[in-house]
Amino acid sequence: MTATAKTLELLPAVDVRDGQAVRLVHGESGTETSYGSPLQAALAWQSAGAEWLHLVDLDAAFGTGDNRALVAEITRAMDIKVELSGGIRDDATLAAALATGCTRVNLGTAALETPEWVAKVIAEHGDRIAVGLDVVGTTLKGRGWTSEGGDLYETLARLDSEGCARYVVTDIGKDGTLTGPNLELLRSVCAATDKPVVASGGVSSLDDLRALSGLVGEGVEGAIVGKALYAKAFTLQEALEVVSA
Numbered sequence: 001m002t003a004t005a006k007t008l009e010l011l012p013a014v015d016v017r018d019g020q021a022v023r024l025v026h027g028e029s030g031t032e033t034s035y036g037s038p039l040q041a042a043l044a045w046q047s048a049g050a051e052w053l054h055l056v057d058l059d060a061a062f063g064t065g066d067n068r069a070l071v072a073e074i075t076r077a078m079d080i081k082v083e084l085s086g087g088i089r090d091d092a093t094l095a096a097a098l099a100t101g102c103t104r105v106n107l108g109t110a111a112l113e114t115p116e117w118v119a120k121v122i123a124e125h126g127d128r129i130a131v132g133l134d135v136v137g138t139t140l141k142g143r144g145w146t147s148e149g150g151d152l153y154e155t156l157a158r159l160d161s162e163g164c165a166r167y168v169v170t171d172i173g174k175d176g177t178l179t180g181p182n183l184e185l186l187r188s189v190c191a192a193t194d195k196p197v198v199a200s201g202g203v204s205s206l207d208d209l210r211a212l213s214g215l216v217g218e219g220v221e222g223a224i225v226g227k228a229l230y231a232k233a234f235t236l237q238e239a240l241e242v243v244s245a
């Protein structure tokens with residue numbers, strides 16, 4: 001039997017702030033560009049052929065309120081897989097997130113501030129838990145990327161030892177800038193773990209997706225695409241064609 005080569009998964013992003021789909025620059029509060037209804041955006045990516053949606057409650061991540069009812073409604077409206085994140089930091093918020101039927105959640109701040117709880121939920125929920133490693137250089141950031149949370153590689157080693165199934169790696173310096181992904185960082189994280197890595201931050205062109213596809217063999221499983229789609233640098237259909245080629 002011939003094995004089928006793995007192709008890069010694409011996760012179009014819908015980040016929700018104050019009920020609207022937005023994109024930020026470097027994740028900084030106040031840099032929002034608004035793109036209207038997040039449900040309409042999510043449905044548009046689904047109609048265009050997406051197999052995944054990366055859905056973020058930015059208010060919950062920043063601690064400026066939440067859009068929990070709305071992100072639950074969006075998740076329930078999707079026929080595709082949903083990776084849900086933002087403000088999932090304790091038993092109650094995790095239970096509510098998982099109850100939406102999302103495929104997996106992505107934990108950020110909790111992995112930095114409450115490592116024992118994260119180890120427990122990794123053990124309980126397996127690959128429904130991913131951890132977001134959001135970095136400036138090799139320093140992890142939490143709480144809406146405003147607080148420092150230790151060293152990337154030390155935290156990665158700890159999470160690996162606890163059985164974390166997958167990492168979503170964001171170079172904050174690249175996020176929302178359309179300047180290309182940090183391939184060096186992704187290679188370095190892939191070399192440090194056997195677990196799959198979802199790349200986030202900086203995708204600006206179809207060539208960037210080709211470059212990320214070139215890292216699938218090293219462990220890059222997927223790529224989150226945000227601003228490039230909203231800015232119409234390329235269409236989702238074009239992106240899906242490039243990664244399936």
Ligand SMILES: O=C(O)c1ccccc1N[C@@H]1O[C@H](COP(=O)(O)O)[C@@H](O)[C@H]1O
Pocket residue numbers: 015024026027028056058060061062085086087088089106107108109110132134142143144145170175
């Ligand atoms: O996605 C963003 O643009 C973003 C910007 C600023 C802060 C967080 C952001 N996104 C994601 O939020 C979750 C982390 O939330 P928490 O720390 O668990 O509450 C993670 O997916 C970030 O990548």
